[in-house]
Amino acid sequence: MRTLRLSIKLLTSSKAISSTLLVTGVVIISLFSSLPVRAQGNLLITPRRVVFEGNKKSQELNLANIGKDTAKYVVSILDIRMTEDGTFQEITVPDSGQRFAEKFLRFFPRMVTLAPNEAQVVKIQLIKTNELVPGEYRSHVYFRAEPNMKPLGEATQPVKDSTTIAVKLIPVFGITIPVIIRVGESTASVSLSQLSMGMVNDTVPRLNLTFNRTGNMSVYGDLTVDYISPDGKISEVGGVKGIAVYTPNTVRYFHLDLMKIPGVNYHKGKLNVIYSSQADTKPSVKLAGAELPLN
Numbered sequence: 001m002r003t004l005r006l007s008i009k010l011l012t013s014s015k016a017i018s019s020t021l022l023v024t025g026v027v028i029i030s031l032f033s034s035l036p037v038r039a040q041g042n043l044l045i046t047p048r049r050v051v052f053e054g055n056k057k058s059q060e061l062n063l064a065n066i067g068k069d070t071a072k073y074v075v076s077i078l079d080i081r082m083t084e085d086g087t088f089q090e091i092t093v094p095d096s097g098q099r100f101a102e103k104f105l106r107f108f109p110r111m112v113t114l115a116p117n118e119a120q121v122v123k124i125q126l127i128k129t130n131e132l133v134p135g136e137y138r139s140h141v142y143f144r145a146e147p148n149m150k151p152l153g154e155a156t157q158p159v160k161d162s163t164t165i166a167v168k169l170i171p172v173f174g175i176t177i178p179v180i181i182r183v184g185e186s187t188a189s190v191s192l193s194q195l196s197m198g199m200v201n202d203t204v205p206r207l208n209l210t211f212n213r214t215g216n217m218s219v220y221g222d223l224t225v226d227y228i229s230p231d232g233k234i235s236e237v238g239g240v241k242g243i244a245v246y247t248p249n250t251v252r253y254f255h256l257d258l259m260k261i262p263g264v265n266y267h268k269g270k271l272n273v274i275y276s277s278q279a280d281t282k283p284s285v286k287l288a289g290a291e292l293p294l295n
Helices: none
Strands: 002-011 016-022 037-039 043-046 050-052 058-065 071-078 080-082 088-090 105-108 111-114 119-126 135-146 165-183 189-200 204-214 219-228 234-245 251-257 270-276 286-293
Touching (some): 043 165, 050 058, 058 111, 071 105, 111 119, 204 219, 204 234, 204 270, 204 286, 234 251
Parallel strands (some): 050 165
Antiparallel strands (some): 002 016, 002 165, 037 043, 043 058, 058 119, 071 111, 071 135, 105 119, 135 165, 189 204, 204 251, 219 234, 270 286
16 A cells, blocks of 8 residues: 655745645555565565454464664554455445454554564454454555655755745555454355456467355455466466455456466467465365366
C-alpha cells in the first residue's frame, strides 16, 4: 500500500512558506507470494498471511529491518475488498457476504522502530470469540512507513526566484498482511474456466483464465502451467505463488505471461494448468485443474 505526502513550498520572498498536505488516494498492492514480504525501508515480514482457525487464539508476525537506515512503522487495521481482476480497494462498509475481522483482533505494539539489522515481533490475538458465527472474517494489518520529515519552513536550497512555487512529492510506503478468521467447516471449492491464449505485443505468450469460487470461505494457492508437446514432452512454462479469491467474490479474472523456451510451440500441443494449496505445514493438495488445447 502506498500514500503520497505532498509538500508544497510557496516562494513569496527570500523565505519559503511551507505546508504539508496528505493525498487521500491510496494504492493497495496485492502481496501474495511464497517469499517474505519487503516494503520500503527493507522491512521483511513473515508469515505473509495470518489465518485463525480451530483452537488457535494468538499468532506472531516477525519483522526485520535489513536496510542501512532506522525505519519507523505505524501499525493499524484496514478493511479491503478484492475486485474481480485481483486489485484492491479500501472500504469502510463490508460488501454483501463479507465480514470484517477487525473487531475480533487485538494487536501490539502499534508502532515499531527498527534499527538496521534489528528484528521485532508484532503479536495478534483473537478476542470476542463468543460473538463469532460460522463463516470467514477478513481484515488486513497495515504497516505504514513514517518518513523522516524536516521541520516545515526549513529551506533545503537557496531561494532564487520569489515567484516560483516548488512542489515536492514524498512517497509514504506501506504493506498489508491479510488476517483471516475461519469458524466452522469450509464448503469452499474452486474451478478454472475460460482458458485462452493471446500474445502481448506479438511477442509474449499470455494465458488468460478465470477462477470460479463457491462456498463459505476464500481459496488460496499456487498456479503452475505445464506445456505438453504433441509427442508428450512436459515443460514447465509458468507459475505464480499465492493467488487468492476472497469472499464474497465468486470469480477472479487472471492472466499470466508464459516463458519462451526452445522447443515449446504455443500453436501445437496443450497446456496443463494446476491450482494447488501451498505446502507450508502439510502436503500440497490439488484444488482445481484444466487443460487448454493449442491449435
